[in-house]
Amino acid sequence: xxxxxxxxxxxxxxEAASLELGCNYSYGGTVNLFWYxxxxxxxxxxxxxxxxxxxxxKGIKGFEAEFIKSxxxxxxxxxxxxxxxxxxxxCAVNPSGTYKYIFGTGTxxxxxx
Amino acid sequence: EPEVTQTPxxxxxxxxxxxxxxxxxxxxxxxxxxxxxxxxxxxxxxxSFYNNEISEKSEIFDDQFSVERPDGSNFTLKIRSTKLxxxxxxxxxxxxxxxxxxxxxxxxxxxxxxLVL
Numbered sequence: 679x680x681x682x683x684x685x686x687x688x689x690x691x692x693e694a695a696s697l698e699l700g701c702n703y704s705y706g707g708t709v710n711l712f713w714y715x716x717x718x719x720x721x722x723x724x725x726x727x728x729x730x731x732x733x734x735x736k737g738i739k740g741f742e743a744e745f746i747k748s749x750x751x752x753x754x755x756x757x758x759x760x761x762x763x764x765x766x767x768x769c770a771v772n773p774s775g776t777y778k779y780i781f782g783t784g785t786x787x788x789x790x791x
Numbered sequence: 792e793p794e795v796t797q798t799p800x801x802x803x804x805x806x807x808x809x810x811x812x813x814x815x816x817x818x819x820x821x822x823x824x825x826x827x828x829x830x831x832x833x834x835x836x837x838x839s840f841y842n843n844e845i846s847e848k849s850e851i852f853d854d855q856f857s858v859e860r861p862d863g864s865n866f867t868l869k870i871r872s873t874k875l876x877x878x879x880x881x882x883x884x885x886x887x888x889x890x891x892x893x894x895x896x897x898x899x900x901x902x903x904x905x906l907v908l
Binding site for chain 1: 882
């Protein structure tokens with residue numbers, strides 16, 4: 679069955695620390711990949727997406743993600759986090775040619791000021 | 792910026808009752824989705840809807856559930872006879888679909904928190 683794994687459920691960092699959140703998926707075909715963020719009390723917002731081309735994609739607010747096809751991974755990174763990055767982060771996969779989006783369990787990030 | 796809206800923001804219902812959750816997608820979007828998120832768990836795909844019919848549904852979306860676009864603006868999710876385990880946050884999303892089908896971004900609504908007692 680298709681699935682998305684986010685291994686870090688809770689991450690606590692100090693401001694200015696670097697961030698990397700893991701995302702692995704299980705699907706043999708071509709996929710479109712997304713990272714969404716959910717700030718406290720708000721709805722899901724798109725951070726970045728990958729459809730094809732350069733596997734290193736840049737998103738909003740200084741986030742980037744790298745698609746490594748051989749590892750079925752799409753890890754999210756930010757070199758220096760801010761207190762305002764405190765939120766829950768979701769990785770999502772859309773198998774190409776389908777309407778279905780599969781989400782990971784989410785990673786709750788807390789940044790200490 | 793246009794956004795997806797959902798009503799109500801919270802709903803409490805008794806087990807066995809029917810509930811209808813409402814969504815107003817972004818006006819020129821063609822694809823619509825419902826997801827749910829049980830507290831502390833992942834966001835789960837329920838159903839996608841295009842051209843007035845279901846295009847894909849998950850195993851969660853059984854006969855208890857139905858979707859409808861009754862008037863060209865609203866997109867509703869009906870749960871016929873609610874169970875305790877239906878308690879969750881339900882998110883609606885829409886996608887433009889005017890370019891390469893699903894190679895676009897979904898926009899999510901703020902969610903409806905459903906509590907079944």
